[in-house]
Amino acid sequence: MKGKFDIDVLVASPSTITNRRVQRAMPDYAKMKKPDVKLVVLGDLNVGKTSLLHRYTERKFKDTISTVGGAFFLKQWGPYNISIWDTAGREQFHGLGSLYCRGAAAVILTYDVTNWQSLAELEDRFLYLTDTANSDCIFAIVGNKADLTDPRALVAEPEEEEGGDEKEGVPWANPSPTAPPMFRKQVFREDAVALYSRILRYKLLDEAASMPAERMCFETSAKTGYNVDLLFETLFDMVLPSILRKKSQNESPTVDLEECLEVNRTKDGCCT
């Protein structure tokens, strides 16, 4: 596989995935590990957030149901643990976004290239949720489902196992007769780039001092894997400085997950 590091842990809300395979290779007890840094995937429902994470962590494209609440994955990246939060796009869970974004080092704003509204929603409904993210939070704008509009995205990433049963990996120059019908592309790269500039303005960030739009706008396909590794690995590399700073400051009084054992304390405090 392309990633340098294997995924360690998968923690998912029970309802996120219907047929979740329980048997993963080696269960590691990193489940208890405290993540060093947080990435959050935001976006309207059905744009393919969960699918992107599946593609990246399990190298597969599989059936999903609309996410309930949220879920997260822990990714071992070198010596660091990165938690990647998959959020629910449904209106109902919208309010949880701020909580998820708090302290995030990077936010992936996801839209569906065949759906103009999904891009508009990013600005209207999702952007303000990121107010709680770190002040130096990195933003990526990701147009998913590129396979539906862009023949290039039909080419499966070479090292990946085949997920779907459709005939994928057809070179675009010679599209096979069974290639899926093309959808109209509603959102173009320029639109995403423009949104990116507006985000910088919203955040009162200096465009010259921030990551350039060309590097931060991606078009991906969770279905074929097109640009998926690129997306995540680019972001991991960009958040590394943030991790290092956090480590050096070492000020974060984050609660150890295992502290919940505390619950067994007596209600009277120290006396038993």
Added chain:
Amino acid sequence: MSVKAFELVPAVERDLLMGDKARINIECIECCGKHLYVGTNDCFIHHFLLEEHTTPKGKLAFSAQKLLHKYLGLKKPVNELKAASALERLIVLCDNTVTVVDMVNLEAVSSGGARIKGVVSFCVNENPVTGDPFCVELGVIAAKRRTVQIYMVYEDRVQLVKEVSTPEQPCAVCLDGYFLCLALSTQYMILNYNTGASQDLFPYDSEEKKPIVKRIGREEFLLAAPGGLGMFATAEGVSQRAPVNWSESVIGAAVCFPYVVALDEGFVTVHSMLDQQLKQTLSFRDGNILQDFEGKVVLASTKAVYVLVPLPLERQIQDLLAGRRVEEALTLAEGARRNIPKDKFQIMHRRILQQAGFIQFGQLQFLEAKEHFRKGQLDVRELISLYPLLLPSSSSFTRCHPPLHEFADLNHLAQGDQEKVQRCKLFLISYLREVRSTEVANGCREDVDTALLKLYAEANHESLLDLLASENACLLADSAPWLEKHHKYFALGLLYRYHSQDDAALQLWVRVVNGDLQDSTRSDLYEYIVDFLSFCPNLDLVWKYAEWALQKDQKVGVQIFTRRAVSDDQAGHLNPDTVIEYLLKYQQAIVLYLEHLVLDRRVQKEKFHTHLAVVYLDKVLGLLPQSPTTTQQVTEAREQLQNLLKESNLYRVQLLLDKLQDTELLLERATLHGKLEEHDKALHILVHQLKDFPVAEGYCMWASASRDQDYQQRLFHLLLGVYLDSDAPGDEHTMAAVDLLNRHAGMFDATHVLRLLPEGWSLQLLRPFLSGALRGAMHARRTSQVALGLAGAENLLLKHDRLKYRGGPVFVSEKKGCQLCHNTFTEPDCVCLPGGVPVHTHCAAQRARDSPRKRQSTNPSNHT
């Protein structure tokens, strides 16, 4: 799904509480140790003693004994009860007023002071910042709009310590340290009452649905979120766990690590905090209250109280394992690491890992299985014992009890699927290979190696031989029949060898070579045996099998003796004489052996040399009378003989000469004569009988090799003489003589030759000889002149040195002592050391003898 994590056990039945009074409902409960307090809507507090016991069927049950009930006299429902056991107080909320009553008699304490009015709801800080054990910190939602108050409750009074305002009306509160976790009318928030800092969590419509705020650990809370979610949030305002998915109608939640228990209208659901999955659902109607008290989860309907008793962790894990949910079981076990004493945990954890390994093994997930076996430090024999007959019968192993898996053996596991069996076997091979040299195999190396040997033998695995050839612990008694069964006789031989039973090994191998047993492991087994014997230190064995080996092939068989390393050590030493005597029967072998002694090892013993020469000779003689087709062989045989006769000086010449007397082996005879220095005889034979002049010349060269020039000259002259012998004149001899002279001019004394030659020979004929002789003479002369000149020069140099060293006069007197012996000089003779120091002649001589550098020291000088 469906772990059985909890069991619902009735604690207080309806009739004990309210009998048949239909309108009485349970409003709140509190549980503190064995004490259960129940508040009802008719303003009563009931106090029960809850005893735990086990039914004859082994089930846990509770029996409740009513100690007291007390009417608070307000006709209002009792809203909340909290025990402060250190103070022996019960904090009661009824009719918007908090009062403090005695835990035992339920009487209100000191009328006025211990009372807070205008309270909507309150909570106890289970993790207070103040360390005072004799007070309890309360977070109170005041009826006054948008205010939360912090009170300290003492034995007989309460004290307001802080009041903070909130942006909206709070309706539920929880307290941890300085952090208030509040449900406001439209959202949840965290509020630090010490600093006033606040943190919005997420929106929630508390008007529409009752919020839940539940402290689950230090600075972490569990909150009811939209869509029936249970959200986790820390005091910092972040979520570190994925939410759990309750139903929309959730009423209450409690935590009993590692589970989150929730109550809704029809069910109690149990989610794991470790993986957020739903683990158990219990149906429960009319649920009203769900709360945890010191890890005990208590559940109440409006009429009765129940306890959700967690099943022992191990039991839960075993259930999961029984359902083959390995990963969940391990997660659960791992999650409990901190709750169980370390050694106990380790034992449990190990066992679970082992069980998990076996489950995966049964599903042929070998990689995972191996990893779990490794982590669980599995006794490998548990695994080996699954494979019928692999463990040695002598093994003391018995399977662990209770068993780690459900398989009787491999066949049971594979259900007759041979491919599965095969894959399992391959796995075991790779597994045993890996562990045999690690500490895993400590204490059962025999079992491991024997099992591995059996697997190898059965699978026709090439590593069988490597295993046996290197250090191993295979048990002979158990392995031998197995190897025989699989026709691995060569391997069995190796095993015998390893156990120092060389004889048994050889016997077996011999039978394989003879074709009595079938084993194609080594096509060169015969050579292998010979090689083995050539190294074998046990001479009895060597003698025992030598005959068999030699009879099979003398040329190879004799290597038993020829390859044997020559050692001084008595143990493995074979006396060549004994060997020769033994080999006499084997014509071919003995030649090879003698050649080995004489030619290879160069043993300088007359006996062997003579013997070899005689053997060679006999061979030649044996070949001679035969048909001409054997010329080639004869030539070879003769060459061997000739070489030996020429090279060796040890054989008995006379003996051979006698043998050769009447044969045509002229060259050989000549050589023998040459060995006796009877050169005239030899040359006579060569010139007159063999008539081979080049050979004659060669003879001269050979016979005079490593002799001085005179000797050489003598021989050449001798040959010339034979050529010129007037007794047998002939042109060819004349020509030979001329050729000899011309070719070897330097070998002759020219003046002597000229005197010998007949007058009539032309000068032209001898030109090469003469010019060669002349050049030789000239050369010799000039060389000697040069030598003379050089000698003269050296002499001059020496003279010069002498004069130089002599220097001035050297004084010797009776007063002056010799530097070396310190005696005085009595005679004028003395020796001067370099630097002119006189010493006694004998002292100098003595010193010169002792000193390695003799030449420098002596510098005799005669003195006056």
